[in-house]
Amino acid sequence: METKVAVVTGSNKGIGFEIVKGLCQKFNGSVYLTARNEERGRKAVQKLEKLGLRPLFHTLDVTSESSIEEFAKFISTRHSGIDVLVNNAGILDLDKPVPTCEEAKKLMDTNFYSLLTISKILYPLLKNDARIINMSSDWGLLSNIRRQTWLDILAKDDLTTDEILQFVDDFLQNVKNGKTAFVSFAGHNGDYKVSKVALSALTFVQQKLFIKQGKDISINCVHPGFVKTDMTKGMGDFTPERGARAPLYLALEAPQSLKGTFVWHDCHQVNWDD
Template sequence: MAEKVAVVTGASRGFGFAIVKGLCKRFDGIVYLTARDEKSGQAAVKKMNELGLKPLFHQLDVSDRASVQKFADYIKTKHGGFDVLVNNAAILEWDQVYPTYEAAKRNIDINYKSLLTIEEYLFPLLRDGARVVNISSACGHLSNLKKQKWIRMLQDPDLTIEQINSFVDEYLESVKNGTFNKNDFADDGKHAEHRVSKIALTALTRVLQNKYADRNISINAVHPGHMKTDMAQGGGEVEPEESADLVLYLILDASPKLKGTFMWNDKTLIDWCDAEADFACKGLW
């Protein structure tokens, strides 16, 4: 029987690093620490080795199709498939509360559109019973939106990837042509680009779960809390290791029947479609 394999993206530091550390301690198999920058990735593996942990490293830039394809080819050749995927790689440029089109596109390309490439190349390699965890945030709940057209579309149980893309592209076009409306979002539309990318990621979680329902794969999204990482402006409230425990729960302990859900950082299952709920990200900028 093939040895089990886990892959964590964006894992050279912070939250991804903590997830890899937890997996190395608890996961019965090979753990891949991946990162865009090879030097920082190798340095992270060295830190793990000093802790007595033995992850493997592979370069992976999720925003680069060729890089994702190369990694997929490696996994297929080396292992034939894999069992755990944590989509953690993400950015947030704090200095632009109302970003330029270029900054907004960067965020969405990495935080959301990269998952479309990952699905294309890596999902075919997921083995029966695999677990996928998409790292969302409070910005990823539907209550971050106020525009009813978007809300109604994203609530549709038969939502498609094409519809998610149309939502994302409509936002980007509004930034590009100067018609962006703060009132379409919670909290005066601050960092709307991040809200859009994480809402799209969480919506995609639901779509992919439906798409792969017949393959016994569990795909869930999680809000890990406001963590003390480089991405948290002014420092967060939760240690990355604490939030990593939540991801480990979804990978190792949760029922395989838990599929297509949005889990809050206290393990509560949240109704993602409830746009009137009070889960929107506010006051963190």
Template sequence: MTEKVAIVTGSNKGLGFAVVKGLCQKYAGTVYLTARNETRGLEAVKKLNEDGLKPEFHVLDVCDSDSIKNFANYIKTKHGGFDVLVNNAAILEWDEVYPSYEAAKRNINCNYRSLLKLEEYLYPLLRDNGRVVNISSACGHPSNIKNKHWIDTLVNKDVTTDDINSFVDGYLESVRNGTFNMNDFADEGKHAEHRVSKIALTALTMVQQRKYYKRNISINAVDPGHIKTEMAQGGGVLEPDEAAKAVLYLILEASPNLKGIFMGQDKKLIDWYDTEGDYYCKGIW
């Protein structure tokens, strides 16, 4: 019987580390803790080893195409494929509430475009009946947007990757040429780059689900809540282990019929199409 394999990106600390820990405790298969920094990744593995848990480690920088290709080749050679992917790796540069073009591009490249590269190189190895969880946030709901054209584009049930890329590129171009309008976003457009990257990630979840539906692969997005991590300078309220519960639920317990949804930390479904709802990220910076 083929051995099951689970992969968690950006998992040397915070939510990713908590997900790896939970999987090591309950998942019947090999669990990969990945990180872009080898030293920090191995230190994280050592912590889990001290608790009697045995994750595997591999370097993976989701912002580097060569790193993704190398990792994919490793998984193909050693395991032939994999069954679970948690796309957790992300950045947020707190100091730039209204970021420069370069800072905005870094955020979007890491938090959104990396998923396109992961799909290109890793998804061919994703086995039938697999599960993917994309880590979004309160920033990842379309209620963060006030621009009607963008809203109508993203909540269209036939939205495409090209549509999402146009949304992302339009935002970046506005930052580059100085036409950025804070009124296009909630909360005076603070950290619009993060809102754009997470909205794009959530929308991509639904696009990917349509692509892989016939193979019974479940691809879902989660808002894990405001977590006490280095990224949460506004003062997180949830411990990573608590925030990981919804992610672990989607991997270990949820019906395989639960597909292409956006789930909250409380395991309740978030209505993607309720653009007037009170879902958006509010002034935590």
């Protein structure tokens, strides 16, 4: 019998690690813990093995097209496809609420642009009834954007990927124009907000594309809550284990008919563009 496959990006610590743990406990198949750093990734696997779990490991740097291609080749030679893909990898520097151009671009590369590369290389490996979970944030709600022009465009029913790219490009141009332009676009930590708004918007656009293609693939985005992780400097309301609750719900329990939605940390749906 063919083994099902689940993949979690950026999962050597934090919420991603807890998602892998939950999948190992409940998912009937192979679970891949991935990380860009092999040493940290293998140490994370060892932690789970001490709990009696059996995750598999593969290096994966979501900002590197060659790394994603290598991972895709590895999966395609060993499995018939991917059943669950959790796009969890992400970065945030709370100490730099107004980043430099280079810092903003690096964040965007990890949090948003990587999804486009993953779409191109890993999506062809998805089985027809696969599930994709995109890790968003309450900062990924459309209301975090301050430019009315973009509020109107991103809320359109016929929004396109190209328009989302224009949105991100416009933001990066505002970063170059200085602090005042940056803050007027999305406020402090606007780079993270824009990356997550773009991720959320892309989720809905891609779901419509899957439906148009006649595929029963579900793709949803999720706000895991304000979780105490290294990324939040230990601040937060929830443990990483609690933060994994909604992503695991989407991966394991939600009806396959749940498609193109924004799911809150308590597993209820919210309107992204209110």
